[in-house]
Amino acid sequence: MSEPTNSGVKAAGWNFDNSYSRLPSSFFVRVSPVPVAAPRLVILNHNLVGTLGLNDDALRAPEGVEVLAGNRIPPGSDPLAQAYAGHQFGHFTMLGDGRAILLGEQLTPPGERYDIQLKGSGQTPFSRAGDGRAPLGAMLREHIISEAMFALGIPTSRSLAVVATGEPVYRETVLPGAVLTRIAASHLRVGTFEYAAARDNKEELQLLADYCISRHYPALASVADPYPALLEEIIIRQAGLLVQWQLVGFIHGVMNTDNTALSGETIDYGPCAFMDAYDPATVFSSIDRHGRYAYANQPPIAQWNLARLAESLLPLIDPDPDRALAIAREKIAAFTTHFQQLQLTGWRQKLGLFNAEAEDESLIEELLAGMQRLRADFTNTFRAFADGAGRPDPLFEDDDMIRWQSRWQARLGRQPQSLAEAGTLMRSRNPAVIPRNHRVEEALVAAEQEDDQPLQRLLSVLARPYDDTPEQTLYRSPAPPSDPPYRTFCGT
DSSP: OBOSOSHHHHHTOOOBOOSGGGSOGGGEEEOOOOOOSSOEEEEEOHHHHHHTTOOHHHHHSHHHHHHHHTSBOOTTOOOEEEOOEEEETTEEEEOOOSSEEEEEEEEOTTSOEEEEEEESOOOOTTOTTOOOOEEHHHHHHHHHHHHHHHHTTOOBOEEEEEEEEEEEEESSSEEEEEEEEEEESOOOBHHHHHHHHHTTOHHHHHHHHHHHHHHHOGGGGGSSSHHHHHHHHHHHHHHHHHHHHHHHTEEOSOOOGGGOBTTSOBOOOSSOEEOSBOOTTOOOBTTOTTOTTOGGGHHHHHHHHHHHHHHHHHHHHOSSHHHHHHHHHHHHHHHHHHHHHHHHHHHHHHTTOOSOOTTHHHHHHHHHHHHHHHTOBHHHHHHHHHHTOOOOTTGGGSHHHHHHHHHHHHHHHTSSSOHHHHHHHHHHHSOSOOOOHHHHHHHHHHHHTTOOHHHHHHHHHHTSTTOOOGGGGGGSSOOOOOSSOOOBOOOO
């Protein structure tokens, strides 16, 4: 592997400080990325480059691309694979980064800290017989969806770059390989705490909790009981995140505890997708055969994952095991309250409602039931309300929904805000475009053939999801029904 001796690598602006590597060595294994044969930059996230304090031209240069591919180690980095555990589809197992390497933490000019991780960078001691590589399509899917989530205002990890490796990976078929550079507030997971708890080392568990507090919840460092407070704050963030997912029809697809970030960001995009026709049972992942992670199940699964975090924290919550358990149960139960309150507010805003009335829940439930019965498009229906289109076929050709619309309009008329103000609110909460599954697939197929134009056009549209522009027209229509239904894959 090349050493970071040339000026091109240094000119990129890397500014590493590697706090995670100062945790006990049980939490990671130092390992370098495995070089690839022929790195080719497929896409570089220009806006994110600036946010990180990096130099666009230097990253596009051959030396910069080699860093993004894992062929060069940037100065100041401390590459490692993180150890963690996880409940995968409900079953506990010890895990770790099997195809990802944390280069370190970039400090931005304002002093913000972001993990820089290479995904698809080769085998690690945690690979469990996997190849440690990633297919180009899966990495570009993560780039597309994570950038769409960012534009929607939803907390998320992001993609700095995707580099094709010039090497094949073997899945159901032979596919071109790639490395994604992922940027995250951190990669601390519920599974990281499960790992520490499984080791039954209270000192290490406390060091990890203190690190999580310092990294993401610094205000808690001075409170009398920081660890119950930490659990509560993580629960509040996760409730808010899940509400945002539900309100745009996002389905993560693999909500294992090792994919639940303690920062409150969406992370580990694999078989994710957005819902077209509204159906709470919607699931896309090819491996989720029983719908464990279907759209309607995401909030209770998030609560279940948080209960696993609470179990891991019990030794820190209170010396008395019974009291610790009682405190943890109380905090976990509060997730439902947080989620329901935030979600009800979110639904109101999607319908242009500024204030609260007792009948609002039934108004929303009636709308969703009608949308499900008529298989109405989730995104287009709500955007039609916002745009004043009024009659998205087939929704308002249905007698029950015509009566619902009259009820809704009467509700709008009882609030002090004008219809114009309601429209402005709705347009800020109801996106005109989402990453439609068939458009994502078109972009991925073209990119695998080294045609990046469909990808660039899609990303350009998704960057302004709440606008109403002529360029959006092609990207607003759902795909025609297919048999078999659309399925997504993890990429491993």
